[in-house]
Amino acid sequence: MLTTFSRRGRPLGCRSMRNVQPDLAVVLSAWQFGDPVHVAAPERGTNNWVRVVDLRDRRVVVRLYQNLDEDRVAGEHAMLAFLADRQLPFAVPTPVPTDDGRTWVTTPYGPAAVFAWIEGVRPEPVPDALTRIGTALGHLDVALAATPDTLVPYDWRRDLAATHPGAGDLATMCRELAGEGYDELLAELPAIDAACAALRDEVPVQVIHQDMGLSNVIMRGGEVAALLDFELVGIDLRVKDATGALTQTGCLDTDDVERATTFLRGYDEVVGLTETEITAIPSLLRFRAASALVWRYGRYRRGQSTRNDVIERLVAFGQTEAWLRRHGAALVASCLRPGRR
Incomplete structure (x- = not known):
C-alpha cells in the first residue's frame, strides 16, 4: 500500500494529538526513571511535544513524535544508530533505552523516545558559526552517502505539483493567485519545476538531512557539538541539503551575502560540490x-490553512526571487574555483 506523507513526515489523514496535553508519567512509564526533579518546555518551539526533564542523576529530553508514524520513528532510530558508528566530529541524538532495550515506545499520545541531554547553545547566524555549521553538515552528508540500503529512507524527490496531494495542478493555483502582484513570478513555476527535474540526472543523489536550521545545531566553545532532528532524513539531491540550510539558517534574510558564502564554503570544503551543483543553487532556492x-496552497484547499497563509508564502517566494536577483550571481561566483568538475 502506498502511503502519502506530509512534509513533516506524518501520513496524511493521521490523527493529530497536538491539542491533547500528554501525561508525562504515562509517557515515561516504560523507562522507570522515578519522579522527575524538574520539567520544562524548550525555550524555542519544536514540531513535536518536547520536555527537558531533570532526574536525580541526569538530564534527558523527552519527545513525543507528532509528525512520524511508528515505522518512520524506527527508521530514524536506525539511522541514528548508524551515524553513531561513523566517528563524526560532533554528536547526534542518543536515545536512552528502556530496561528491555527499546529506544522508543508506543503511548496513547503517539510514539515517544527519551534522549540524552547535549550541553551547548543555539548558534547565532554570524559568519564564523555559519562556516562551522556548513562544515558539520558536509561531514554529515559524507556519512549519509554511505547509508546502507537496508535502512531504506524516504524518497523526497518530486515535482512541484506533488508537494501536497491537495494542491491540484499548478495552473489552477496560479489563476487563483492572479492579481496579487506576483503574476510574472508565478508564470515561471513550470520552468522552475523543469529545471529541478533536469538536475536529478546531473547531480549526486543521496540520503540527506533535509532540515538543517539553527534550532537543530548545538554549539559549545565555538564548535559544533551536535546536529539534531533526523525526522526528515531521506533521498534527494545532495546540494538540496545546502540550499535548504541557506534558507533555514537565515542566510537569505539579509543583504549581507557573506552569510551565505561562508556557509557554502564550509560545506563545499568537505563535500566538494560539482560545478553543476553550484550553478544550480539559485534554481534550487527558487524551487524550495x-x-x-x-x-x-494544498493545505488551504483542504481547509487547513487560510488564504492569508498562502499569500504569506507567495510574498516569501517573491522575497527569495528578489534576493537571488541581487545576489545569486555573486553567490555562485564565490563558490566556483578553477579545476572543479
Whole structure:
C-alpha cells in the first residue's frame, strides 16, 4: 500500500494529538526513571511535544513524535544508530533505552523516545558559526552517502505539483493567485519545476538531512557539538541539503551575502560540490520557495490553512526571487574555483 506523507513526515489523514496535553508519567512509564526533579518546555518551539526533564542523576529530553508514524520513528532510530558508528566530529541524538532495550515506545499520545541531554547553545547566524555549521553538515552528508540500503529512507524527490496531494495542478493555483502582484513570478513555476527535474540526472543523489536550521545545531566553545532532528532524513539531491540550510539558517534574510558564502564554503570544503551543483543553487532556492507556496496552497484547499497563509508564502517566494536577483550571481561566483568538475 502506498502511503502519502506530509512534509513533516506524518501520513496524511493521521490523527493529530497536538491539542491533547500528554501525561508525562504515562509517557515515561516504560523507562522507570522515578519522579522527575524538574520539567520544562524548550525555550524555542519544536514540531513535536518536547520536555527537558531533570532526574536525580541526569538530564534527558523527552519527545513525543507528532509528525512520524511508528515505522518512520524506527527508521530514524536506525539511522541514528548508524551515524553513531561513523566517528563524526560532533554528536547526534542518543536515545536512552528502556530496561528491555527499546529506544522508543508506543503511548496513547503517539510514539515517544527519551534522549540524552547535549550541553551547548543555539548558534547565532554570524559568519564564523555559519562556516562551522556548513562544515558539520558536509561531514554529515559524507556519512549519509554511505547509508546502507537496508535502512531504506524516504524518497523526497518530486515535482512541484506533488508537494501536497491537495494542491491540484499548478495552473489552477496560479489563476487563483492572479492579481496579487506576483503574476510574472508565478508564470515561471513550470520552468522552475523543469529545471529541478533536469538536475536529478546531473547531480549526486543521496540520503540527506533535509532540515538543517539553527534550532537543530548545538554549539559549545565555538564548535559544533551536535546536529539534531533526523525526522526528515531521506533521498534527494545532495546540494538540496545546502540550499535548504541557506534558507533555514537565515542566510537569505539579509543583504549581507557573506552569510551565505561562508556557509557554502564550509560545506563545499568537505563535500566538494560539482560545478553543476553550484550553478544550480539559485534554481534550487527558487524551487524550495515555490514548494513552500504549493504546500500551503494544498493545505488551504483542504481547509487547513487560510488564504492569508498562502499569500504569506507567495510574498516569501517573491522575497527569495528578489534576493537571488541581487545576489545569486555573486553567490555562485564565490563558490566556483578553477579545476572543479
